[in-house]
Amino acid sequence: MTSPILHNYEFSTFSEKVRTALGYKGIAWQSVDIPGMPPRPLLTPLTGGYRRAPVLQVGADIYCDTQLIMPTLDRLYPGGKPLLPAASEGLARGLGFAWERQMWIPTIGVLVHYIGEHIPPEFIKDRKEGYLGIDISKDAMAPQFEQHLQFVRAQYAWLKQALTGKAFLFGDALTAADLSIWQTTFLLRKNCPPVVDALLGLQAIIPWYERIAAIGHGSFSALTAEQAFEVARSSEPAPVTHLQPNGDPGGLKAGTAVTVTPEDNARVPVSGTLVAAGEHEVVIHRRDEQAGNLHIHFPRLGFDLVAA
Numbered sequence: 001m002t003s004p005i006l007h008n009y010e011f012s013t014f015s016e017k018v019r020t021a022l023g024y025k026g027i028a029w030q031s032v033d034i035p036g037m038p039p040r041p042l043l044t045p046l047t048g049g050y051r052r053a054p055v056l057q058v059g060a061d062i063y064c065d066t067q068l069i070m071p072t073l074d075r076l077y078p079g080g081k082p083l084l085p086a087a088s089e090g091l092a093r094g095l096g097f098a099w100e101r102q103m104w105i106p107t108i109g110v111l112v113h114y115i116g117e118h119i120p121p122e123f124i125k126d127r128k129e130g131y132l133g134i135d136i137s138k139d140a141m142a143p144q145f146e147q148h149l150q151f152v153r154a155q156y157a158w159l160k161q162a163l164t165g166k167a168f169l170f171g172d173a174l175t176a177a178d179l180s181i182w183q184t185t186f187l188l189r190k191n192c193p194p195v196v197d198a199l200l201g202l203q204a205i206i207p208w209y210e211r212i213a214a215i216g217h218g219s220f221s222a223l224t225a226e227q228a229f230e231v232a233r234s235s236e237p238a239p240v241t242h243l244q245p246n247g248d249p250g251g252l253k254a255g256t257a258v259t260v261t262p263e264d265n266a267r268v269p270v271s272g273t274l275v276a277a278g279e280h281e282v283v284i285h286r287r288d289e290q291a292g293n294l295h296i297h298f299p300r301l302g303f304d305l306v307a308a
């Protein structure tokens with residue numbers, strides 16, 4: 001299996017989650033440093049318009065959303081330690097999804113209270129118009145600060161209990177759920193003053209936090225966006241053998257023209273032809289004039305799949 005390419009940027013914490021997963025699994029990877037906001041002219045044709053970060057590329061297969069990237073790393077690189085061990089897979093999937101979905105905006109609310117004055121106006125504008133649909137400037141979020149603080153603190157209260165006496169949430173081995181929770185915690189701890197630990201009651205979970213921070217990003221080399229594009233152009237998508245062609249629980253048949261759209265943030269519909277779909281994943285085919293044939297993979301949970 002060739003080494004995967006991660007399109008990511010340094011301050012993206014969803015990217016940090018995947019960088020850490022790659023380090024944990026010991027997969028040598030290639031890093032394309034993308035801008036923190038569009039335009040991303042050599043990535044957009046590969047994703048069909050999906051705009052969030054990170055994106056994983058293996059040849060002409062493009063994997064969108066970390067909720068799919070995690071099980072995909074286990075599937076494509078089965079030799080290393082699993083991110084979703086069978087014994088905890090269902091709970092780890094559900095918990096990771098729920099945490100990120102619930103915690104993202106409140107975490108940003110706490111973050112901007114401390115560092116909001118340093119965020120450039122063009123970034124605030126981009127996040128409002130193209131991503132979150134809300135104004136995340138310090139002033140705009142100030143009225144909700146107390147609510148966000150209470151919500152975030154109450155979430156960490158159960159996390160503390162869940163981690164008592166354990167190295168990781170499900171015991172001795174890390175799972176993708178630990179990484180989901182860790183990445184939003186990383187956003188706060190990396191950027192906010194130390195007082196935030198006490199404010200949110202994080203002291204008890206710091207050993208768990210440090211254990212994950214110590215994993216690092218493993219071995220990787222830099223790749224330009226042009227090189228990654230050329231990899232896609234010169235490859236054909238891998239045959240889909242892990243999903244049934246007509247396995248869509250909603251009954252959509254392979255070959256149907258469809259759109260796939262995130263149902264939370266950056267709701268850009270990606271259109272293509274359905275290749276296969278299952279309970280956890282949707283694969284569509286697109287042909288880009290320059291990049292050629294592509295398979296774009298999305299998670300099922302959190303995305304709307306509809307006939308075009």
Ligand SMILES: N[C@@H](CCC(=O)N[C@@H](CS)C(=O)NCC(=O)O)C(=O)O
Binds near residue numbers: 014052131265
């Ligand atoms: N559910 C997505 C969320 C990804 C996400 O929201 N990433 C942020 C960066 S940390 C993003 O895309 N921000 C807007 C952008 O970079 O265009 C996932 O798990 O990958």
